[in-house]
Amino acid sequence: MVKIKTPEEIEAMKPACQHAADTLVMIEPYIKAGITTDEINDLVHEFTIKAGGIPAPLNYHGFPKSVCTSVNHVVCHGIPSAKKLSNGDIINVDVTTILDGWHGDNSKTFFVGEPKVRARKVVEVAEKALQIGIDVVRPGATLGDIGHAIQSYVEGEKCSVVREYCGHGIGRVFHEEPQVLHYGKPGTGLTLKEGMVFTIEPMVNVGKAAVKLLGDHWTVVTRDKSLSAQFEHTLTVTKTGCEILTIPSA
Numbered sequence: 001m002v003k004i005k006t007p008e009e010i011e012a013m014k015p016a017c018q019h020a021a022d023t024l025v026m027i028e029p030y031i032k033a034g035i036t037t038d039e040i041n042d043l044v045h046e047f048t049i050k051a052g053g054i055p056a057p058l059n060y061h062g063f064p065k066s067v068c069t070s071v072n073h074v075v076c077h078g079i080p081s082a083k084k085l086s087n088g089d090i091i092n093v094d095v096t097t098i099l100d101g102w103h104g105d106n107s108k109t110f111f112v113g114e115p116k117v118r119a120r121k122v123v124e125v126a127e128k129a130l131q132i133g134i135d136v137v138r139p140g141a142t143l144g145d146i147g148h149a150i151q152s153y154v155e156g157e158k159c160s161v162v163r164e165y166c167g168h169g170i171g172r173v174f175h176e177e178p179q180v181l182h183y184g185k186p187g188t189g190l191t192l193k194e195g196m197v198f199t200i201e202p203m204v205n206v207g208k209a210a211v212k213l214l215g216d217h218w219t220v221v222t223r224d225k226s227l228s229a230q231f232e233h234t235l236t237v238t239k240t241g242c243e244i245l246t247i248p249s250a
Helices: 007-030 037-050 117-136 143-156
Strands: 068-071 074-076 090-099 102-111 167-169 176-180 197-200 203-205 211-213 220-222 228-230 233-237 242-244
Touching (some): 007 102, 007 233, 074 090, 074 203, 090 228, 102 228, 117 143, 143 176
Antiparallel strands (some): 068 074, 074 220, 090 102, 233 242
16 A cells, blocks of 8 residues: 655655765765775764664665675675775665655765766766656656666666666555556556655666565676666655756755
8 A cells, every 4th residue: 555645754765865965976986995884884874873873774675784785796785794895896876864754765866087988878868867767757757667768768768777676655654555567558557646756766777677585685797797876866746847856955
């Protein structure tokens, strides 16, 4: 069942969403060759705790770290480790903050140094795909409209959309209904209503769409080892369109 948030509840969510966005701004200068994803994790953890928040991924269904760091062909849920980033890598940093019981969820894929052509391509397509999905959101549109818009654009750019993982409703619960697929048919699925709050977070592969789950039961990679990129926002449906909630404070 999809929870419709009141205007007061949406206002109460905004500090968590803003902090999640501020975390991505904070971490960007550190994304350089030589840093480890464990060091990124520690920076995110400390920044969140200092603000009075809780890093939602930590111990969520057993996830061992405070942030997801997905490098190169890792699609999502990469576990921070002692491995260092190298020039030419791409890395998605997925931050979810709990503040006063509310969740804010967003992610961004960063370049490490100078990107190669295929890396730049998949990152640019993923970022634009998110915006294209957001542009569809308004009362009366459907989830299928969002998925179709994203899929049509991504495949038109000769990339592919991951099917197994999707956006989701969010609020006091990290993952709630609805599931927001990044592919689909126009006019199908749930009709959007004012007060719905959910994430859109397309995962885009420069190669084929197929993925596999590694033995740690978290890390998802592309089967063909091709690069993958992702961007994510938390947003709410308004009377006339939508409002992105994960906007940084400055």
